[in-house]
Amino acid sequence: MNHLFGPVPSRRLGISLGIDLTPQKACTLNCVYCECGKTDDLTLERKEYIPTGEVIAELKEYLSTDPELDAITFSGSGEPTLHSGIGEIIAWLKREYPQHRVVILTNGTLLWQPEVRAALMPADLVVPSLDAVSEDIFHRINRPNKNLSNAEIIEGLVTFCAEFDGEVWLEVFLIPGVNDTQEELTRFRDVFERLQVDRIQLNSLDRPGAMPWVEPMPRENLMAIADMLGDEVEVIGKPIVRRRCASFSENLRGRILATIRVRPSTIDDLAVTLGMHVLDIGKYLDVMIGEGEVEQHRGERGVFYQAKR
Numbered sequence: 001m002n003h004l005f006g007p008v009p010s011r012r013l014g015i016s017l018g019i020d021l022t023p024q025k026a027c028t029l030n031c032v033y034c035e036c037g038k039t040d041d042l043t044l045e046r047k048e049y050i051p052t053g054e055v056i057a058e059l060k061e062y063l064s065t066d067p068e069l070d071a072i073t074f075s076g077s078g079e080p081t082l083h084s085g086i087g088e089i090i091a092w093l094k095r096e097y098p099q100h101r102v103v104i105l106t107n108g109t110l111l112w113q114p115e116v117r118a119a120l121m122p123a124d125l126v127v128p129s130l131d132a133v134s135e136d137i138f139h140r141i142n143r144p145n146k147n148l149s150n151a152e153i154i155e156g157l158v159t160f161c162a163e164f165d166g167e168v169w170l171e172v173f174l175i176p177g178v179n180d181t182q183e184e185l186t187r188f189r190d191v192f193e194r195l196q197v198d199r200i201q202l203n204s205l206d207r208p209g210a211m212p213w214v215e216p217m218p219r220e221n222l223m224a225i226a227d228m229l230g231d232e233v234e235v236i237g238k239p240i241v242r243r244r245c246a247s248f249s250e251n252l253r254g255r256i257l258a259t260i261r262v263r264p265s266t267i268d269d270l271a272v273t274l275g276m277h278v279l280d281i282g283k284y285l286d287v288m289i290g291e292g293e294v295e296q297h298r299g300e301r302g303v304f305y306q307a308k309r
């Protein structure tokens, strides 16, 4: 399987099969907190980055085994709506496997385009992110393609939320001292009132991202901001523990631990050594960090993971 990963235990979605539609890493943004590293192709060009037919063939083969899944999630190491075939794949999934919940994790930057909104319509849940309202903070956190305007992105989101019949959960990544000022939080509240989404989820750094200056926000601060922003605002929970996760492979966990016990490794190192997708490795590390088995530190080549002694 080249374009599917997992199933992995997801904090919000349960057991999730991932679909990665872009090469690492094509994105419209280059976020300072991105766990997939620097964006090499900072683009707005929508095209068939990988053959649509190949993705559908892999899904057909995998889903024919009748796996136990809570979600099929378009996420991956870049922005999935950059792929021009995403609408065809979603429509195929909902036609052939209507029992599965189809989820799109997107940075929402292309929702001002009618064809992107139309492509996502058959999905069950769309999770867009919005980390700033002000243009200057948007540039500081998300470092966008130069042709993107945050005002236009927000208008696209408002239109999408009005048109879409499924659920929308908005994700906001908070960075202390950057987008948590009183002024910016007030602007967020105004935008939230216009969006009327089903859930708003606050998130903060829990694995080191692309830039070392990005700090995690203490959970009590996140909770206080959630209270201030309104009833529908919540803080994203901890990773689900593996005891409840049938698809968590103890064998894979053991292989990751054995590797980082001998030599601290980056996610990319582990992906090459173990022949796994970087996002699979990341999800396993999330759970293992949550359970106190693994520690992390920043080195010259990025973030290194090692087994706790």
Ligand code: SF4
Pocket: 027, 028, 029, 030, 031, 033, 034, 035, 036, 039, 077, 078, 079, 107
């Ligand atoms: S939008 Fe997502 S994939 Fe793109 S740079 Fe930001 S965090 Fe990374």
